[in-house]
Amino acid sequence: MEASLQLPVSKASHSLTEFRHEVRAFIQKELDAGSFQPDCDSWLAGFSREWSMKMGEKGWVGMTFPKEYGGQGESNLKRYVVTEEMLAAGAPVAAHWIADRQTGPLLLKYGTEYQKQTFLPRICKGEVYFSIGLSEPNAGSDLANIHTKAVKESDEWLLNGSKIWTSGAHLQDYMIVLCRTEKQTEKKHEGLSQFIVDLRAKGVSIRPITLMTGEHHFNEVFFENVRLSDEMIVGELGEGWKQGMAELAFERSGPERFLSTYPLLEEMITVLKQRADADSTYAYTEIGKLVATLVTLRRMSFSIAQLLEEDQPASLVASLVKDLGNQFENTIIETARMLIESEPSTHSEQQYERLLAKAMLHSPGFTLRGGTTEILRSIVGKGLGL
Amino acid sequence: MITIERMLIDTTEKLFKQTCTKELINDSENGIFPKIFWNELDSMGITTIGVPEDCDGSGFTKLDAFAVLKIAGSFAAPIPLAESIIANWQYVELGLPLPNTKQTISMINEDVDLQQHSEGWIINGTFNRVPFTQWADELVSPVKTTTGKWYLLTIPLNLTTTAPDSNIAGESRNKVICQNTSINSSQVIAMTPEHAAQFIHETLLGRTMMMAGALQQILTMSIHHAKERQQFGRPIGKFQAIKQQLAVLTGLATSANVIADSAATATVDNIQFQTEVKIAKTYISQSISKAVPIAHQIHAAIGFTHEHPLHQYTRRLWSWRDEYGSEAFWAKQIGENVLSSSKSLWNQL
Numbered sequence: 001m002e003a004s005l006q007l008p009v010s011k012a013s014h015s016l017t018e019f020r021h022e023v024r025a026f027i028q029k030e031l032d033a034g035s036f037q038p039d040c041d042s043w044l045a046g047f048s049r050e051w052s053m054k055m056g057e058k059g060w061v062g063m064t065f066p067k068e069y070g071g072q073g074e075s076n077l078k079r080y081v082v083t084e085e086m087l088a089a090g091a092p093v094a095a096h097w098i099a100d101r102q103t104g105p106l107l108l109k110y111g112t113e114y115q116k117q118t119f120l121p122r123i124c125k126g127e128v129y130f131s132i133g134l135s136e137p138n139a140g141s142d143l144a145n146i147h148t149k150a151v152k153e154s155d156e157w158l159l160n161g162s163k164i165w166t167s168g169a170h171l172q173d174y175m176i177v178l179c180r181t182e183k184q185t186e187k188k189h190e191g192l193s194q195f196i197v198d199l200r201a202k203g204v205s206i207r208p209i210t211l212m213t214g215e216h217h218f219n220e221v222f223f224e225n226v227r228l229s230d231e232m233i234v235g236e237l238g239e240g241w242k243q244g245m246a247e248l249a250f251e252r253s254g255p256e257r258f259l260s261t262y263p264l265l266e267e268m269i270t271v272l273k274q275r276a277d278a279d280s281t282y283a284y285t286e287i288g289k290l291v292a293t294l295v296t297l298r299r300m301s302f303s304i305a306q307l308l309e310e311d312q313p314a315s316l317v318a319s320l321v322k323d324l325g326n327q328f329e330n331t332i333i334e335t336a337r338m339l340i341e342s343e344p345s346t347h348s349e350q351q352y353e354r355l356l357a358k359a360m361l362h363s364p365g366f367t368l369r370g371g372t373t374e375i376l377r378s379i380v381g382k383g384l385g386l
Numbered sequence: 387m388i389t390i391e392r393m394l395i396d397t398t399e400k401l402f403k404q405t406c407t408k409e410l411i412n413d414s415e416n417g418i419f420p421k422i423f424w425n426e427l428d429s430m431g432i433t434t435i436g437v438p439e440d441c442d443g444s445g446f447t448k449l450d451a452f453a454v455l456k457i458a459g460s461f462a463a464p465i466p467l468a469e470s471i472i473a474n475w476q477y478v479e480l481g482l483p484l485p486n487t488k489q490t491i492s493m494i495n496e497d498v499d500l501q502q503h504s505e506g507w508i509i510n511g512t513f514n515r516v517p518f519t520q521w522a523d524e525l526v527s528p529v530k531t532t533t534g535k536w537y538l539l540t541i542p543l544n545l546t547t548t549a550p551d552s553n554i555a556g557e558s559r560n561k562v563i564c565q566n567t568s569i570n571s572s573q574v575i576a577m578t579p580e581h582a583a584q585f586i587h588e589t590l591l592g593r594t595m596m597m598a599g600a601l602q603q604i605l606t607m608s609i610h611h612a613k614e615r616q617q618f619g620r621p622i623g624k625f626q627a628i629k630q631q632l633a634v635l636t637g638l639a640t641s642a643n644v645i646a647d648s649a650a651t652a653t654v655d656n657i658q659f660q661t662e663v664k665i666a667k668t669y670i671s672q673s674i675s676k677a678v679p680i681a682h683q684i685h686a687a688i689g690f691t692h693e694h695p696l697h698q699y700t701r702r703l704w705s706w707r708d709e710y711g712s713e714a715f716w717a718k719q720i721g722e723n724v725l726s727s728s729k730s731l732w733n734q735l
């Protein structure tokens with residue numbers, strides 16, 4: 001097998017398991033107190049400042065960041081446990097998700113001391129949120145085709161252009177914007193830079209794009225002569241593409257790539273247990289297949305967390321986790337339909353039907369966000385030397 | 387030569403194209419009844435297709451009516467058209483005059499209790515997920531009594547309470563509750579079990595035709611998008627991955643249309659109508675879980691927005707596949723029938 005496909009078998013240590021129990025107990029206490037309703041796709045749609053700050057107090061946001069920047073200096077594996085437990089419970093973690101997952105690590109790796117001091121402690125408190133400013137109307141899969149540009153004028157940069165499909169920009173504070181700082185040439189990936197942009201700055205306007213579900217999640221964000229100082233450049237000018245690509249392994253291998261519909265699976269099992277007429281052989285088989293896939297994906301994702309902990313390359317296997325994980329998320333929906341006859345409805349009295357409706361309505365996004373399935377598969381193909 | 391049936395299809399299609407707009411569909415989700423559209427269909431006689439002209443219908447056959455319902459599905463028409471047409475058929479077949487009120491129908495009713503008394507009947511019970519009750523005057527439904535007799539009930543909706551609900555396409559699917567609802571004798575008509583079964587299967591086929599139409603539409607939209615949307619300097623339809631997906635979607639939509647048309651044809655020569663309908667509903671419902679993801683994948687982010695009309699079809703397909711029994715429900719019946727027969731499978735087909 002290709003060396004890049006060789007994944008180490010990583011088992012959780014005793015202390016990690018104990019930590020997991022601690023997180024689980026915390027979530028249970030909150031559930032009992034009614035602080036949240038378990039929901040599908042909660043890392044994208046469950047925005048709760050209160051919840052994020054609560055997690056911040058526990059030290060569970062930015063927990064891998066060094067202590068000097070407000071973090072806990074903990075391992076990726078511990079972070080893995082927190083994210084997995086939150087997603088399995090369907091907790092509203094969307095507010096801080098991007099900051100915790102990618103902005104923080106990006107700034108730690110490439111940011112200036114000023115940037116680290118300014119943003120990281122507040123990220124860790126769960127009170128400052130970031131969005132991803134990549135896609136543009138004509139730059140989706142072909143991301144390098146972006147046209148938003150920053151031009152230097154005396155000692156400031158002027159940012160002009162727009163970003164589209166920006167999750168949560170209307171609720172978040174800052175955006176990491178990928179833009180052109182040099183004229184586009186044949187080599188589209190060159191001359192791109194990353195800036196930190198305050199979403200409330202003068203010249204930034206945010207237009208909602210309603211989802212097919214009727215929810216406001218996406219936005220189109222316009223920049224009109226937005227003034228940026230040199231201090232807002234992340235890393236090196238012109239290195240934006242490379243820096244952005246480095247985030248991808250984190251972005252694609254996490255448990256959010258296979259647990260978006262997990263609350264539905266849990267609820268399905270609750271309902272099946274209560275039903276005397278459950279067609280047992282069929283139900284057992286189907287649930288068994290889901291469990292086998294789930295456990296495999298968890299092992300795989302956990303192994304990648306281990307690789308990332310050791311600073312080893314993992315982008316190829318991360319793509320595999322996302323692809324397999326997205327398929328699993330959809331299989332849960334289809335299995336639910338087969339096992340429990342119902343008609344999904346977003347305002348049903350039954351939690352099961354509500355979760356099913358939410359999962360179904362959000363499902364088109366699973367295989368698009370963070371790189372479409374087609375793009376992931378072509379990355380895998382390239383990785384195999386095809 | 388252009389047949390009269392062809393003309394019916396062409397004019398209907400034209401009307402839907404002009405009138406059943408994205409805005410009209412969105413408005414209907416906000417509770418606005420598309421009155422002008424409905425009146426136009428009514429005045430064209432579309433609501434009484436399959437009812438003979440000497441019974442005040444517009445003639446044609448049930449086959450033609452099902453072809454019209456496929457068009458309705460291919461435009462995501464948010465109106466109780468299938469419900470009205472099928473209710474009208476029941477009236478005529480039971481020898482009753484066509485009503486000039488608006489009907490919706492139900493084939494899902496749990497434990498409805500019917501009691502006869504000197505002046506009429508008392509109904510107690512619930513009808514679940516009844517389409518568009520707020521836009522209808524009466525609910526028409528076959529009901530089986532505890533003694534095993536079938537009746538076709540016409541229940542004035544103003545005598546009932548409704549609990550609002552909707553499917554994930556935002557089409558109302560309300561709960562109709564009858565609590566000591568008193569209706570007169572002319573609103574309770576005895577029917578044979580065969581007739582009740584016919585009603586149920588026609589209702590099922592109505593949804594099936596609409597699914598076939600909507601599938602055809604998402605294929606058309608996906609092909610269009612694949613030709614229009616450019617990435618990496620060329621239309622995305624030029625990428626092998628997209629070509630492969632489109633080929634699969636084409637297979638799904640085409641086969642769905644074949645089995646839907648075949649089931650509709652069985653209304654005319656009546657060979658194995660009920661089996662054919664169950665097969666069509668099962669086949670098409672199960673193909674939705676492959677077809678819808680492909681259409682969304684090809685459209686990507688733009689197709690995930692409310693602005694783009696794709697969701698008006700995909701949300702309907704997700705809903706309709708489970709209405710009146712999902713593929714799990716009907717496949718189980720088909721399977722049970724096959725396994726309980728002493729004949730080989732081949733001899734049962």
Ligand SMILES: Cc1cc2nc3c(=O)[nH]c(=O)nc-3n(C[C@H](O)[C@H](O)[C@H](O)COP(=O)(O)OP(=O)(O)OC[C@H]3O[C@@H](n4cnc5c(N)ncnc54)[C@H](O)[C@@H]3O)c2cc1C
Pocket residue numbers: 131132133134135136139140141142164165166167168364365366368369370371372373374375378615616617618622625626627628683684685686687688690
């Ligand atoms: C829920 C959700 C949240 C998102 N959040 C954000 C966000 O916060 N910030 C942000 O910047 N973006 C965000 N996006 C945008 C996302 O990154 C894009 O949707 C994605 O990159 C695809 O771009 P596109 O939608 O323009 O599709 P297109 O690139 O137009 O693709 C259309 C279809 O063509 C296929 N295709 C394209 N090129 C090729 C090729 N070379 N070979 C084979 N197939 C190809 C695609 O796979 C897809 O099926 C989000 C998207 C979703 C759905």
